[in-house]
Amino acid sequence: MTDIPAGSLPVDKSQSAPSTKVRGYWGSVWNRLRYDYTTLFCMALIAAIVLAAIFAPWLSPMDPEKSSMANRLRPIGHAKFGLGTDEQGRDMISRLLWGGRVSLLMGIVPVCFATLIGGAFGIIAGYYGGKVNMVIMRTMDVFFAFPSVLLAVAIAGSLGGGIGNQMITLTVVLIPPLCRVAETATAQVRSLDFVDAARASGASTYSIITSHVLINVLSPVLVYSSTLVSISIILASGLSFLGLGVSPPTADWGLMLSTLRQSIYVQPLVAALPGVCILITSIAFNLVSDGLRQAMDVKA
Amino acid sequence: MNEMRSPDLSLVEAQSETPEAYVKVKDLEVRFVSREATVKAVNGVSFELKKGEVLCVIGESGSGKSVMMRSLLQLHAKKRTRMTGEMRVGEHDIMKVTEKRMSELRGSTISMIFQEPMTALDPLYTIGDQIAETVMRHERVDRDAGWKRALELLELVRVPSPERRLKAYPHELSGGLRQRAMIAVALSCRPSLLLADEPTTALDASVQIQVLVLLRKLQREMGMSMIFVTHDLGVAAQIADKVAVMYAGRIIEYGNARDVLMHPEHPYTRAMLSSTIKDQDRSAPLDTIAGTPPDLRALPDGCSFAPRCKYAGPECLAAMPPEVTDGRNHMARCVRVSAVRGLLAFEPGLAAANVPA
Amino acid sequence: MTDVIETTASGPDKRDRGGPAQPMLIVENIKKYFPIRAGLLNKKVAEVKAVDDISFYVLKGETLGIVGESGCGKSTLARLLMYLIDKDEGHLILDGDPVGEKTGTSLDGLRRSLQMVFQDSYSSLNPRLPIENSIAYGPKVQGATAKSAKEQARALLEKVGLKADRFGQRYPHELSGGQKQRVNIARALALDPRLLILDEAVSALDKSVEAQVLNLLGDLKEQLNLTYIFISHDLHVVKYISDRVLVMYLGQVVEIGPVDKIYENPLHPYTQALLACRLSMDPDERVDSAPLAGDPPNPVNPPSGCRFHTRCPFAEEVCMSKAPSLGDALRADASEHLAACHMVHAGSGHSKAPNPDTRQLPLWQQGEMR
Numbered sequence A: 001m002t003d004i005p006a007g008s009l010p011v012d013k014s015q016s017a018p019s020t021k022v023r024g025y026w027g028s029v030w031n032r033l034r035y036d037y038t039t040l041f042c043m044a045l046i047a048a049i050v051l052a053a054i055f056a057p058w059l060s061p062m063d064p065e066k067s068s069m070a071n072r073l074r075p076i077g078h079a080k081f082g083l084g085t086d087e088q089g090r091d092m093i094s095r096l097l098w099g100g101r102v103s104l105l106m107g108i109v110p111v112c113f114a115t116l117i118g119g120a121f122g123i124i125a126g127y128y129g130g131k132v133n134m135v136i137m138r139t140m141d142v143f144f145a146f147p148s149v150l151l152a153v154a155i156a157g158s159l160g161g162g163i164g165n166q167m168i169t170l171t172v173v174l175i176p177p178l179c180r181v182a183e184t185a186t187a188q189v190r191s192l193d194f195v196d197a198a199r200a201s202g203a204s205t206y207s208i209i210t211s212h213v214l215i216n217v218l219s220p221v222l223v224y225s226s227t228l229v230s231i232s233i234i235l236a237s238g239l240s241f242l243g244l245g246v247s248p249p250t251a252d253w254g255l256m257l258s259t260l261r262q263s264i265y266v267q268p269l270v271a272a273l274p275g276v277c278i279l280i281t282s283i284a285f286n287l288v289s290d291g292l293r294q295a296m297d298v299k300a
Numbered sequence B: 001m002n003e004m005r006s007p008d009l010s011l012v013e014a015q016s017e018t019p020e021a022y023v024k025v026k027d028l029e030v031r032f033v034s035r036e037a038t039v040k041a042v043n044g045v046s047f048e049l050k051k052g053e054v055l056c057v058i059g060e061s062g063s064g065k066s067v068m069m070r071s072l073l074q075l076h077a078k079k080r081t082r083m084t085g086e087m088r089v090g091e092h093d094i095m096k097v098t099e100k101r102m103s104e105l106r107g108s109t110i111s112m113i114f115q116e117p118m119t120a121l122d123p124l125y126t127i128g129d130q131i132a133e134t135v136m137r138h139e140r141v142d143r144d145a146g147w148k149r150a151l152e153l154l155e156l157v158r159v160p161s162p163e164r165r166l167k168a169y170p171h172e173l174s175g176g177l178r179q180r181a182m183i184a185v186a187l188s189c190r191p192s193l194l195l196a197d198e199p200t201t202a203l204d205a206s207v208q209i210q211v212l213v214l215l216r217k218l219q220r221e222m223g224m225s226m227i228f229v230t231h232d233l234g235v236a237a238q239i240a241d242k243v244a245v246m247y248a249g250r251i252i253e254y255g256n257a258r259d260v261l262m263h264p265e266h267p268y269t270r271a272m273l274s275s276t277i278k279d280q281d282r283s284a285p286l287d288t289i290a291g292t293p294p295d296l297r298a299l300p301d302g303c304s305f306a307p308r309c310k311y312a313g314p315e316c317l318a319a320m321p322p323e324v325t326d327g328r329n330h331m332a333r334c335v336r337v338s339a340v341r342g343l344l345a346f347e348p349g350l351a352a353a354n355v356p357a
Numbered sequence C: 001m002t003d004v005i006e007t008t009a010s011g012p013d014k015r016d017r018g019g020p021a022q023p024m025l026i027v028e029n030i031k032k033y034f035p036i037r038a039g040l041l042n043k044k045v046a047e048v049k050a051v052d053d054i055s056f057y058v059l060k061g062e063t064l065g066i067v068g069e070s071g072c073g074k075s076t077l078a079r080l081l082m083y084l085i086d087k088d089e090g091h092l093i094l095d096g097d098p099v100g101e102k103t104g105t106s107l108d109g110l111r112r113s114l115q116m117v118f119q120d121s122y123s124s125l126n127p128r129l130p131i132e133n134s135i136a137y138g139p140k141v142q143g144a145t146a147k148s149a150k151e152q153a154r155a156l157l158e159k160v161g162l163k164a165d166r167f168g169q170r171y172p173h174e175l176s177g178g179q180k181q182r183v184n185i186a187r188a189l190a191l192d193p194r195l196l197i198l199d200e201a202v203s204a205l206d207k208s209v210e211a212q213v214l215n216l217l218g219d220l221k222e223q224l225n226l227t228y229i230f231i232s233h234d235l236h237v238v239k240y241i242s243d244r245v246l247v248m249y250l251g252q253v254v255e256i257g258p259v260d261k262i263y264e265n266p267l268h269p270y271t272q273a274l275l276a277c278r279l280s281m282d283p284d285e286r287v288d289s290a291p292l293a294g295d296p297p298n299p300v301n302p303p304s305g306c307r308f309h310t311r312c313p314f315a316e317e318v319c320m321s322k323a324p325s326l327g328d329a330l331r332a333d334a335s336e337h338l339a340a341c342h343m344v345h346a347g348s349g350h351s352k353a354p355n356p357d358t359r360q361l362p363l364w365q366q367g368e369m370r
Helices: A025-033 A037-054 A092-128 A130-144 A148-159 A163-190 A193-200 A205-241 A253-263 A268-296 B009-015 B065-071 B099-105 B127-139 B143-156 B162-166 B175-187 B205-222 B233-239 B257-262 B267-275 B314-318 C074-081 C107-113 C131-141 C146-159 C177-189 C207-224 C235-241 C259-264 C269-276 C317-321 C356-360
Strands: B021-033 B038-050 B054-058 B081-089 B110-113 B193-197 B225-230 B242-247 B250-256 B337-340 B343-346 C025-038 C043-058 C063-067 C089-094 C114-117 C195-199 C227-231 C244-249 C252-258
Touching: A025 A268, A037 A092, A037 A268, A092 A130, A092 A163, A092 A205, A092 A253, A092 A268, A130 A163, A148 A163, A148 A205, A163 A205, A193 A205, A193 C114, A193 C131, A205 A253, A205 A268, A205 C131, A253 A268, B021 B065, B021 B225, B038 B065, B038 B225, B038 B242, B038 B250, B054 B065, B054 B233, B065 B193, B065 B225, B110 B175, B127 B143, B127 B162, B127 B175, B143 B162, B143 B175, B175 B205, B205 B225, B205 B233, B205 C269, B225 B233, B233 B257, B242 B257, B242 B267, B250 B257, B250 B267, B267 C207, C025 C074, C043 C074, C043 C089, C043 C252, C063 C074, C063 C235, C074 C195, C074 C227, C089 C107, C107 C114, C114 C177, C131 C146, C131 C177, C146 C177, C177 C207, C207 C235, C227 C235, C235 C259, C244 C259, C244 C269, C252 C259, C252 C269
Parallel strands: B054 B225, B054 B242, B110 B193, B193 B225, C063 C227, C063 C244, C114 C195, C195 C227
Antiparallel strands: B021 B038, B021 B081, B242 B250, B337 B343, C025 C043, C025 C089, C244 C252
């Protein structure tokens, strides 16, 4: 209702007064986002978490891997260790900051790769349809058939531990859902008349995909992949927890949660800290993607 | 054009206001409020409709015709809609009625049919299920009675082989049959007011006529009142008793269908009629209305049509023209229209004083 | 402004190749059946005869109106002509040159000469592109530089009545329906076509806007020396804009002829019924029963014989068994009026068919059918 156009003919005197300010697509997205305080807050939160992880070497008060048997399992609020220590006497603040690095890396990098690969396959499948679509999507369905955790464990188990293998595992797990989203969005765009108009002007498929399809498929895919960041973090934590991800003594939220599990009756609050970090980060990513979806929704 | 019409006294008498108007809308205003702007969609609409009468509301997109009608069912999102004025349907005061009572009224006393039946019918249930469900909910009868009524209704809307169609899903029906099925759902609880929002616009001309003839017949048989929104003057001519022409959220002309469609007085109605394509000279360009409809966020003072009107003068923009009504209850809101010997008459007056270049 | 748009009706058209008598486009026996597949193995179980052996031609500078109910194959025909879907059979001859064959015009040549204006103004423009870029896309694809394509787009916007400075950078959702349709027209004109296919181009518009756009189309046709194929289900509009009219029913041509002959003396009962479905503006001229009962039959399994016989009030035995022929639409003169109905063909076996004595008369004069 709000985008009733201000008239077309300048001769109309009534129309000369306020007319819609012409802004670009991203401008209008920002304009809607500007008043969405929840999303803005979550964006700021994510920025803070990312910055904290990046600057962990400078921010952390101590060496995250330096253990001290004398200072095991100090409580939160301790004079020297603000958030206490873990079961090996390592400073929790430092470990959480360093652990954020690994966890965020696990959240963001696999999603980026999966978006590129899955998105490309999805767009190809959605645009060409027919047999191409069948081959790509049925292959994806094979991966889809397994629960994602099970699939991740299976792949990670066969590849072995380590950060690199963990990233590959997560990427493979995340490709099918992204491919599906991209395929649906592309098939929808493909059926619209403006694609036919572009074909009628003699454009090549490559040109149509890059200048017409991509720009329309981008927003649903981006929104969806931002929800996957939190899933990826949680999956990575799960793998580390099972010992299939990073190996000790590297700090990682999932791994920390796993090792502190034994101390849960001694220092429950300290043991919960890595879990809280995972929770806050994933909720923030989810809320941001929710807000983005609303803001990117163009009323035709 | 006006001279050819003689005041028909018998009609004047028949029209003299009887008190029992069934639908009564007075000074209805609807505003949509958002952060950026307030859209003044309906700006003071008043009309009355008797039992068994059909009112056609004609207007172009953005004229507020659908918004006005949907207000009668309280279909607007409460959060960003501001409504003032009076609306009564029978003994119900629509402005004051509770949300719970309103949902009882919807579908039973007041029913609505839409342009696109696929959006009004649930794709997951058969036609029979949907009709029976509505009947069961509103009339508190059992399933068998509901299905029996569903069959009757499909027969009523003249769906061929109704037993088979009861078990069909909406996507299995053709456009015309779907529209009939939706009408059947809407009529399932014998509403006394039927609201129709361009129900024939998406149909082929051949099917459109079938649906119009059917609606007219059912409306007569059931004695329903009906408000029918359309932008097609030909459709209005087929079905209307009364016609209201809306522009920028106001009724600018109102009267008996024949008076408004054959003897329009308001310059907008006249321009709309002459720009409607029908047997025009092929070698000459068509008459058009210059400019575009006004921005509902910033309406001019005075007559909203003045900026596009051939006959507009400074007095048109000074204040909203008053309603001029003649003895046949034909109303127009234009300073150039006056009632002469019981009939409305349009006088161009100081034409071309303010004609946009 | 680029020279492409500067072809006016005054001089001979530089692009003309076959001379004024050569039809702009000849469509020869074009066919498209869509298979319907079902089951595990995707076996073909039936086919929709969307366009079933259609032939016609469009003269240079004329407007050919195509009418019919939804599902009659009008839009499929438009897309076949645009090569947006592949035809099963048939030929296109563009200004004397066969399209897509070794000796004729290339597909690219067709694309430059033939453009289409789409119906739905919501889906026909890319919602994420400023309209200027949408218009400039075609010329860019055909090799224009970004700068000249943009200049051309802005010139075209002015040509269709939209101020380029004011509207060029807007997005489709910031425009009204009529404005979007003007942009659609501008985009179709960007490749300097000679033949424009207008597929329900004004159907979704308000009446007063519809008149504006029709006037624009009339002006453009004269200025740019265009030929139109105007597809619509609105018979009033088709009557106003067309020189000749082609009536389609279930994938076939049932009647073709000059607009006045079709509207004053429709020969096919289907055309008669369609014309009777036009609504009068006079409330006293209400119809009490619909002129045409039922919905169009399913094109999957069209009726045998004459496809209209299931809804035709004059149907007889012969109509069910034998399909009436239209006659040779390609050889007939543009002033001839052809109808695929047994009642107009002498000796067809229909009781209302004309006496063989009147055979010498042109078909359309053979008279009173009702």
